[in-house]
Amino acid sequence: MIARAMSTQTPASTVFPLQMAKKNARWRGEIALSSFARLGELLAANGPVAVDLRFTLTDGGICQVVGSARVNARFECQSCLELVPGEVVVTIDFRVVGSEQQAHETAHSAEPFLLEGDVVSVAELIEDDLLLSLPTRGCDPSAPCPNRPGYRYAAPDEGDRSKTETTNPFAVLSQLKQRDD
Numbered sequence: 001m002i003a004r005a006m007s008t009q010t011p012a013s014t015v016f017p018l019q020m021a022k023k024n025a026r027w028r029g030e031i032a033l034s035s036f037a038r039l040g041e042l043l044a045a046n047g048p049v050a051v052d053l054r055f056t057l058t059d060g061g062i063c064q065v066v067g068s069a070r071v072n073a074r075f076e077c078q079s080c081l082e083l084v085p086g087e088v089v090v091t092i093d094f095r096v097v098g099s100e101q102q103a104h105e106t107a108h109s110a111e112p113f114l115l116e117g118d119v120v121s122v123a124e125l126i127e128d129d130l131l132l133s134l135p136t137r138g139c140d141p142s143a144p145c146p147n148r149p150g151y152r153y154a155a156p157d158e159g160d161r162s163k164t165e166t167t168n169p170f171a172v173l174s175q176l177k178q179r180d181d
């Protein structure tokens with residue numbers, strides 16, 4: 001009896017990193033957001049996370065994992081608290097080590113992933129990298145948050161200061177002071 005029909009499009013979501021590294025294997029697939037223990041709570045998205053990983057051996061015989069993961073999601077802007085759509089693209093580059101000592105030896109040259117045993121889910125393997133790469137703001141971080149309540153763009157030409165700064169009490173004070181002068 002066949003235990004369960006496996007999808008032919010999505011590979012099994014568990015991997016044997018060292019075995020795959022010895023074969024220079026590649027893992028590509030999509031992982032449902034629900035497979036991630038912590039990520040799902042932080043992302044307003046239905047997933048999935050698109051993953052592309054290559055497993056190779058270093059000269060020292062350690063499994064190196066290089067690749068990318070991307071997910072479309074909506075992020076809560078820390079300024080306006082609105083959900084703003086965006087894509088997270090994470091560059092993956094770490095080494096799978098089998099002991100604390102090996103992790104310590106690896107840490108100076110590459111990010112170690114400590115794996116007890118020889119099998120791990122892809123979600124577990126990349127979840128930390130995804131968590132660390134989440135934007136802390138939904139709105140464009142290089143620009144003032146356009147959704148913030150009460151936010152006003154300053155006019156490019158602030159020739160008439162009385163119009164652009166009327167909401168700032170200190171500006172009003174400075175105007176009064178200028179008139180006194």
Ligand SMILES: [Zn+2]
Pocket residue numbers: 077078079080081082138139145146147148
């Ligand atoms: Zn915002």
